[in-house]
Amino acid sequence: MPPSPSDSTDPGILPPRDTGGRLVVVLLVPGDGNAISALQRAAEDGCKGEIVDARLTASVLPSLETVLARRPAAVLMDSLAQDNPAGSRHAWRWQDAVELLESGIDVFVALAPGDVASRADAVAAITGRPPAKTVPDPFLDRADAVNVIDAGTVSPPLGESQRSALRALALRLAAEHAERRLAALSRNLQSPVWRSTERLIVAVSPSPFSTQLIRWTRRTAAALGAPWLAVYVEITRPLTEEARSLIENNLALARELGGEVVVTRDDDVAAALVRVARDREATQIVIGKPSDRRWHDILRGRTMVERLFELGGKIDIHMIPAASAPTAGPRLRLDSASPSGWSEYALVVAAIGGITVAGLLMTGFYYLSVGLVYLLAVILLSLRVGRGPMLLAGVLSALTWEYVFIPPKFAISIASVQDALLFGTYFVVALVAGQLTARIRAQAHNERLREERATALFRLTHSLAEAGTLDDAVQSALRQMDRLFAAQTALALPSAADGPLVLHAASAFGFDPAEREAAEWACRHRRPAGRFSPTLASCSGYYEPLLREGRSLGVLGVKIPAGRAFPAAQRELIGTFARQLALIVEREQLRRAGEREKLLAESDRLHRALLDSVSHELRTPLSVIASAAEDLEEIRPEARSRLLGEIRIAALRLNRVVGNLLDQTRLESGALRPRLQWCGVDDLLKSTVQEVHDALAGRSVEIHVPAGMPAVHLDWTLTGHALACLLLNAAVHTPAGMPVSLSAEYDETGRRLFLRVADRGPGVPAAIRGRLFQKFVRGDPAQAGGVGLGLSIVRGFSLAQGGEVSMGDNPGGGAVFTICLPQAQHQYQPAP
Amino acid sequence: MSAPSLPLVLVIEDEIQFRRLLRLTLEAVGYEVNEAANGQLGLNETAVRPPQGIIVDLGLPDIDGKEVIRRIREWSQVPMLVLTVRDGEDEKIAALDAGADDYLTKPFSGRELLARLRAILRRTQTAVGSPVVRFGDVEVDLAARVVRRAGSELRLTAKEHDLLRYLAVHAGRVVTHRQILRELWGVNAEESPQYLWVYMTHLRQKLEPNPREPRYLMTDAGVGYRLIAD
Structure with missing residues (x-):
């Protein structure tokens, strides 16, 4: 299954400049120059050794594996925004460049300004072509040098003013990059350090317009040198599938552009945004300019923007209008999270029809009581059916009541003002009641999901804490995950430091070479790999590394049955499980190290005691012999025989000790x-x-x-x-x-x-x-x-x-x- | 007047052969000998029959020899000589710091043993009297605080004088660096034996016939110094 764009991983884990290779980016503005020779010149100036041409237009396009195996000094690349052909290690070409950099190889890259994610909209506005695939901005940030060259052509050719605009954009990109490099250098730090106290928050919603907002925020934040967060406020109203995938794409984009993603739940969007801003000490909030007023704004009497200003206090609010009129994105539809089946609509029609027939048969009822029965039915139905059927129930019952029962009967007209009032009130009450119960049900559904998640985590931490040994812990964690995700899970730990991965005995599936490669890659590069990820997506398992303080302690593998989706929420949960497991594995490693230490100390102690005792046994008789021999001459002759006796005893004792040691040696040598x-x-x-x-x-x-x-x-x-x-x-x-x-x-x-x-x-x-x-x-x-x-x-x-x-x-x-x-x-x- | 009783020496030693050897050597020159085969027995004997001197082995099977010394020193000033087969300097220093008066490494000759024993017993026997210590052509008059070499008075700095005095008071016995430093410079200087080395060098230049090969102000390797008096 090919990865969708939302499956991109965070490229924020680029190798730092001081360890990886050098990255030189050449920004191409359409012009007369020669992009290839410019790239080659730059590479030949910068490094000695083999230079591999890995441009898409190269006569023979080498695969990433062959390039890595050749270990060249530098690699030339272009078209980084493109997808890799199916079966490649990575989904996108820019990931190849990242891996080359990680391996310490210099990479020289030709990019069009429109390839840079945060500039895609601006370039599209200039050229009139919609933004295609892009390269995430952190990739450009990692570059050691960014140059602008007039080279390359586009079709159809651009006008002079368009080219100038593109050139200005490219130059600004290069200038911003240079400024950031300078700031980092002046602080004598390799990693990007946020130099301002600013912090930006962008409010993300399930709208295509949000991508513009995210890019704008990323641009502004980069210019300020400030960190930024993308916040999605989940409201109780359930989302359609379409909206859900939109929001996931938007959040993935934010992640890809180096932003931190925060998801929070609140029905009051403004209050939630301000709360997150306060928590994270953000100084600026970016929101889209609302195109219309929402009915609940009207109910509250103020728009969300007004509330933001009121609650936000000193926080700056940026309101960004849509650049081009957004194609009215899929709005929240009055639709249940789980699509209502035809049976629910049928139930609604049957219930209303039943009441109508019964009302007709039992003549003599006052029409108002029939209305009340309708209302009762609507409210009872709302406990069973979704939003759509509820809407139908409200409308259908109101119309049927009006047509069949309100005088004049069997006519769409209302005789008295009183009846009109009754009908209107009924209509509103039925609708609101239906909506309210549907919302409560959705809330309950969300609550349940959240609780399931919390329970799963609680059970995991509990059982991990309970487990006496690593094996017990892994066994119980994997089985819990099997149940939770209805999938097979496996855990692989390195056999030795940097040794090959060895599957834990409790794993539910084994490795074939492809799976092993993905797992090893995930472990080595400390990023997820395998299916649903942009790296080695062709294998059947998803592999999440167990990270602890920047080190990989192992890999958690999950095999989702074919045909099933793998939503972000599940992935997040797997990440959480992986972190918990990493803690356990680390605990075990520390315990083992401690035990080894103790064993060494114990053997050292034994050794010393043994040496002491043997040396005592050897030296005591020797000392007796030496001391007695010293005195032999001086002592009275009658005492001399006693000294000789002592010497003999000591010599025999010495003989026995030496004999024993020799015997023991003979025994041990076999x-x-x-x-x-x-x-x-x-x-x-x-x-x-x-x-x-x-x-x-x-x-x-x-x-x-x-x-x-x-x-x-x-x-x-x-x-x-x-x-x-x-x-x-x-x-x-x-x-x-x-x-x-x-x-x-x-x-x-x-x-x-x-x-x-x-x-x-x-x-x-x-x-x-x-x-x-x-x-x-x-x-x-x-x-x-x-x-x-x-x-x-x-x-x-x-x-x-x-x-x-x-x-x-x-x-x-x-x-x-x-x-x-x-x-x-x-x-x-x-x-x- | 009854005959002067023979000095009683207690031997605390686990090896029966050494006990027999020591008894042979000591009784030959007129000491009375009492034996104890381990530390606990040694402590008991010290209390029951207080000896004039104790010879204690460091490697006892039940209680460490240093611990035996420490416990005896808690209530008695009896001179103690340590016997050890170990040549670890740390052991010796620890024993001396625990309160032993001198040490002897096995194997030893009877002559050496008797000389050391005499030196530590002298301390208690000549507590009073004319305290003049002589070595070579040097005379240290402890009472008058005067040092003479070949009959003429020698000028020493205050610290040199104190150091010489301290060595003379303990003549014939080893004193550890730590003991000297604590006595002359105070507790804080215990870990800085380099002072001592400097003063010792000065003293040797002023008092020794050949300062490069000292005959009286001796270094006890790794342990301390010893003044060999006449």
Whole structure:
């Protein structure tokens, strides 16, 4: 579906001068010069590198994609107001120029003065040709230079006076542009800054004349360097389809020309305008000169203009007459918003006819009572039918009453003054009653629409606030939108910074390449794209970027079923939803960043604690050795052996710590290959105890092995080391002198071997039981010593042999560590 | 008269080997030694059997060593010597600022330990008497506020004199930059050690035999200064 003019987006998001390419505009006034050579000269003077000719008349017209791919230094363009052929990325050629500028490419453009939106009327008045398609004014504002050249021809040729007028207009355009540039430069600011305190408001109505008003306001505002607003005051009377599309076109034009659009609801237009003006601190209001007085003006006793002057106070009021007599635009018709069907008219005719027949049949009624019944019927009908049928009901009932019942009967004449009065009053009452109820119904309809919208937004914000995770929020938002717009919606977020878009799992439709391109474009250029938009309109979805502080956080896609319209109100609502979603996405991003930060800090903290503990474990025995060695010479000979003993203990401890660290490294590198062998369990336990005898500091170790226990199948070194770790662990965590027991047994099946180390110490604190076998977990912090690797190594060595290790409470107090190792069937029994 | 009781030293240290080493070293020269295996026990022992000096390890398992020092300083002026395996200057300065009198980095020799311990114990033992501190050919008479070098009186500026006096009063012990600055310039100058460096340079030029290689007015890297007296 080709976009209608009202679908134009706001070109106010042009790339600022300092980032994008340069834009040079050449304004052509019909004359003898050569537009092409002027353009080429300007381009060759201004930049070095490839210059691509993308004029409509170029021998081969390159597509936007190919131009972008070639990355030339400059591009020559003309006929910017033209539509692009179907299937192009953008609907209009001037959008191509904008994208080129955004990509940092210089653009040299030839324009006719009449191509500029705000001058279209003026040029039409000079040449007598109606304004055709135009380029929005902000595009011209973005230009770095505007030159005027006498070149090009028009047919039919213009007279000298017309050409002078055109030239004057073009020169004025260029002069205004230069003045604005100068003002911006003198403030040393790149972006246009409103230099005056003026602010203009233009009142927009559903009339073609409003476009003139909007252009006039834009011109004046630009000359003043003032911002401006287009205000549409919606009154309760419903609009026809035609009027609705007119007002949307007018508002779109205002947006396109860089104005801000405000829609407000009030039955008193003057009061609403003044209210908006006060709110926005506007200094001037622009209105059209009314062509006639409206009946409600007469009722109020003053015209809208008079009321504006009265209410406005210090605000200046500009009244602009229509330049050419406006073809009486589609006035508000007494018609319902929803067109009344034939059934309503039929109902009206049937009701009036019924009452008439009944009145005729029941003779003897006073004609006045019949009139009252008619009135009752009219008022009851007004609750059911629209404006048109109501009008019919009023007229029809009045005429029928007069013709059939008011004497003289069956004649269009009224005998007495009293009857004339009665008839007149009836007629007015019926009409007014009908109109009033119709208006109330329209008001109720509007109220309902507004409430639906408010409810939708409320539900959205509510559910977004409720949602715990981004996924929940997106899921509920998309499903709500599906219902609300009766369409499919999708959300795509960048996979990484500037990465490709990835569809959220809750999306109702997927991307094909065309859809993806539109979505990516919308995300990259921070403007809507896709169907109903001027960019990539050929795809089936409409894509609205999620904007937050000038950044695109993702894209919201909506697929409206074919054949359905997409009114501005819906688009606005989608924009609002997109903003809400952007907030949520940003919240999620911030939360994730915070979490990452916290994780980093935590890992940093762990790292430092680990380094502290390892360095403490290594340096303490080293310090003992060094300190003791220093004193060896000086100390009394009888104390010397004690120092030597300390040195030996420290050296052994150091050896254990280094051994543990190496074991852990071996475990983590995965280089551990157990060498299983058959051995006697008694030998293993005894030699293990022997090995750690020194460190046990005089504790007794009881060894329990069932008599006649067969040989076991395991890695001697790994198992011995694991048991030694457990024994040392028991020695460190139990009071001196406490016995430790070491036992071995098979389970009933003989397939598993249990090796147990039990102590009578205080047991393991509940707080660390869950992480007991993780590395660098240490027991009682008030107890000295240990890197926290021992139990981790025990577990690693057990796992390496296909076994496991567990911890339990020793009946009667203390802890039991059990290593469980799988045993193969006995293939061989040791000789007895 | 009963025999003079031996000075009691409390060792607050979690590593049993160091406790044994310290006991060996201290008892060899006639100190009586009491041990505590963690901070809480150390605080208890200090209260129950007030020692004449405390040796405390900074890396205690339950309470941080600095916290132990701070709590003892709240009610006692007992001299404290800090032991640390860490060579972080910040740790040492923090411990000294918390109230420790000197520090010793592990590993240490018995001689070094005993010298430091003597220096901090002297503070309480020689509170009165003729306060004259001598080093090299310099004599600092604390009572008369006179500094002599090779017998003749030396002219010092007021601040130089104050600085020298402060170092002499704490002779043999380290004083942190912060302590000197607070004493001589007031609390606001605590963060500006550059003053100190200037005065220290002047003092060395006037008092040291070779100011480039000071022998008496020593810098304790990153921590402070120490006057090595005879």
